[in-house]
Amino acid sequence: MTTPPEDGYHRKIDYLRLSITDRCNLRCVYCMPPEGVPNLQHDDILRYEEILRIVRLAVAIGISKVRVTGGEPLVRKGAVQLIRDIAQTPGISSLSMTTNGLLLGPRVAALYASGLRRINVSLDTLKPEKYQAITGCDGFARVWQGLIEAHRVGLQPIKLNAVVMKGTNDDEIEDLAALTIRYPFHVRFIEFMPFRIDQQRTRFLSSDQVLDRLRAMGPLTPVTSLNSNGPAQHFQLPGALGKIGIISPMSHHFCLTCNRLRITAEGNLRTCLFASEETDLRTPLRSGASDAELIRVIRQAIAHKPEKHALDQVITRKCISRPMSAIGG
Ligand code: SAM
Numbered sequence: 542m543t544t545p546p547e548d549g550y551h552r553k554i555d556y557l558r559l560s561i562t563d564r565c566n567l568r569c570v571y572c573m574p575p576e577g578v579p580n581l582q583h584d585d586i587l588r589y590e591e592i593l594r595i596v597r598l599a600v601a602i603g604i605s606k607v608r609v610t611g612g613e614p615l616v617r618k619g620a621v622q623l624i625r626d627i628a629q630t631p632g633i634s635s636l637s638m639t640t641n642g643l644l645l646g647p648r649v650a651a652l653y654a655s656g657l658r659r660i661n662v663s664l665d666t667l668k669p670e671k672y673q674a675i676t677g678c679d680g681f682a683r684v685w686q687g688l689i690e691a692h693r694v695g696l697q698p699i700k701l702n703a704v705v706m707k708g709t710n711d712d713e714i715e716d717l718a719a720l721t722i723r724y725p726f727h728v729r730f731i732e733f734m735p736f737r738i739d740q741q742r743t744r745f746l747s748s749d750q751v752l753d754r755l756r757a758m759g760p761l762t763p764v765t766s767l768n769s770n771g772p773a774q775h776f777q778l779p780g781a782l783g784k785i786g787i788i789s790p791m792s793h794h795f796c797l798t799c800n801r802l803r804i805t806a807e808g809n810l811r812t813c814l815f816a817s818e819e820t821d822l823r824t825p826l827r828s829g830a831s832d833a834e835l836i837r838v839i840r841q842a843i844a845h846k847p848e849k850h851a852l853d854q855v856i857t858r859k860c861i862s863r864p865m866s867a868i869g870g
């Protein structure tokens with residue numbers, strides 16, 4: 542296996558998050574305005590063969606972990622076949638997907654058969670009415686059924702992502718954490734990031750505040766052997782089958798160990814979630830660039846990966862006006 546490339550700060554970059562669509566069947570309050578955002582034109586979105594070429598080139602330079610995301614990846618036609626093609630790319634050591642889970646139930650067996658083993662499902666509440674208020678869709682039961690089905694077919698780990706918002710779902714921190722007692726799920730509490738200028742920062746609840754609440758439930762054992770170099774800190778409640786993850790992009794950012802690259806649905810390479818600059822890969826891809834030329838562009842972007850984000854100071858910059866659905870969360 543090729544050694545992963547290093548950026549200008551000696552971080553090894555071995556992880557690629559691929560947004561395969563900017564479209565989504567939900568309108569989560571923390572991610573999109575209620576009216577949605579303008580969709581990319583069909584021709585502007587990378588075709589599957591272009592995505593697969595990027596994956597092969599990424600593997601050639603030493604990237605071995607891929608996460609497929611969006612928008613909502615499962616709304617794109619042929620997503621299962623794409624998963625199969627990525628899974629079969631020699632050199633991929635880990636393939637995962639982040640989904641809102643709404644379309645998961647009917648597709649999860651095919652996803653498993655295609656080689657997907659790891660999945661993250663966004664679920665911010667266990668109350669159907671609140672689910673509707675947060676996402677704009679009466680879909681809680683479908684997501685829950687998708688999760689149970691994912692567990693049944695053998696996906697592992699199954700991670701639940703909950704964005705914690707004061708006054709919205711902070712009353713459910715304990716209930717969400719308690720899921721880990723009965724199910725082998727990883728429940729991850731994510732700090733709300735105010736991507737949009739209109740988003741109310743008063744909704745923010747720090748992960749330290751979340752941890753205080755969790756500690757009141759019982760002793761939390763730190764877990765270090767998760768074979769993950771991701772940004773979460775992990776804990777376990779006594780006797781729990783699953784684990785609790787705490788992700789603090791705002792209060793304790795994890796830039797020092799960031800190993801990621803992102804490709805947006807239109808084929809822009811982003812080296813930081815909060816970057817104000819992106820590198821266009823689609824134009825060279827569609828104008829006959831050789832593999833060597835594309836690799837040079839990718840390596841150059843990696844070399845210029847920013848040292849850290851400064852979300853607090855840059856709230857008005859261009860990057861913040863792009864929701865996660867457009868960047869590829
Ligand atoms: N649609 C899929 C889903 O919801 O899982 C994948 C894309 S979504 C943009 C990826 C992740 O970004 C989700 O787990 C979501 O909770 C998270 N996210 C979106 N906006 C966020 C925000 N403002 N703050 C924190 N997390 C956010």
Ligand code: SF4
Nearest residue numbers: 565567569572641866
């Ligand atoms: Fe919600 Fe994900 Fe869709 Fe954003 S992209 S609105 S987080 S489901």
